[in-house]
Amino acid sequence: MDLNSETLPNTEKTKLTVLHFAISDYRFCIDISYIKQLVDLVFLQTVPGTPIYFKGLMNFHGQEIPVIDLATYLNISNKDQYDLNCKIILCNDGQHDLGLIVDEIVGLETIRRESIQAQELCQHDFSTFLEGAIITKQEELLVLNIAKIITHVSSKDQNSEKQSSE
Numbered sequence: 001m002d003l004n005s006e007t008l009p010n011t012e013k014t015k016l017t018v019l020h021f022a023i024s025d026y027r028f029c030i031d032i033s034y035i036k037q038l039v040d041l042v043f044l045q046t047v048p049g050t051p052i053y054f055k056g057l058m059n060f061h062g063q064e065i066p067v068i069d070l071a072t073y074l075n076i077s078n079k080d081q082y083d084l085n086c087k088i089i090l091c092n093d094g095q096h097d098l099g100l101i102v103d104e105i106v107g108l109e110t111i112r113r114e115s116i117q118a119q120e121l122c123q124h125d126f127s128t129f130l131e132g133a134i135i136t137k138q139e140e141l142l143v144l145n146i147a148k149i150i151t152h153v154s155s156k157d158q159n160s161e162k163q164s165s166e
Contacts, residue, residue: 016113019089020106020141023071024078027141028102029109029134034146036090036097038105041082054153058088058099065090067099068153074126078103093150100149116143 018029019038044056044067053073057064067088071078088099116132129149134141 014113015110017108017110018143020109021087021089021102022104022106023074023102024076026076027106027139028144029111029141030089030091030144030146032108034091034093034150036092039088039090039099041084041086041088041101055101060090060097060099063097065097065099066153067101070100070102073149073153074129076126091146091150093147096150096154098150098153111141 017032019032019035020027020029022028039058039060042058044058045064046056047054053068053070055067055069058067059065069078082101085104086101087105088101089105091098091100111134115134117135118132129145129152131143131145133143
């Protein structure tokens with residue numbers, strides 16, 4: 001499934017189209033402008049000496065893309081094995097690609113930017129990776145700062161490459 005901001009018109013600056021997904025009992029969303037594609041869980045080439053959240057490299061049209069388990073990265077307890085519903089969200093921040101393993105894709109939603117509560121109000125261990133949250137009667141939808149996650153993982157990747165080449 002190809003996703004990008006051009007396929008879904010979003011002319012109002014006050015609205016944001018996001019991909020809504022689940023990890024364990026948490027509900028998250030990501031601005032679709034960062035999403036390249038959704039893919040089924042595939043074989044990942046393991047890389048020795050990487051952090052526990054780093055699950056491997058994915059061959060995507062001849063390009064090796066690092067893939068992380070988002071639950072492990074955010075320190076959320078989750079199942080030990082992946083099931084057939086798990087997906088990989090391929091993200092790009094303009095410089096780096098990153099795959100995120102998530103439990104379930106819920107769908108696309110359009111949210112109002114002003115409905116996002118400040119990140120400082122979020123009471124989660126992983127709040128530094130949130131832009132904020134949208135609180136409804138049914139659930140708390142956590143808005144991930146995917147650019148921050150990509151930058152953080154990419155910098156750790158480059159540091160481990162430097163150490164292994166020394």
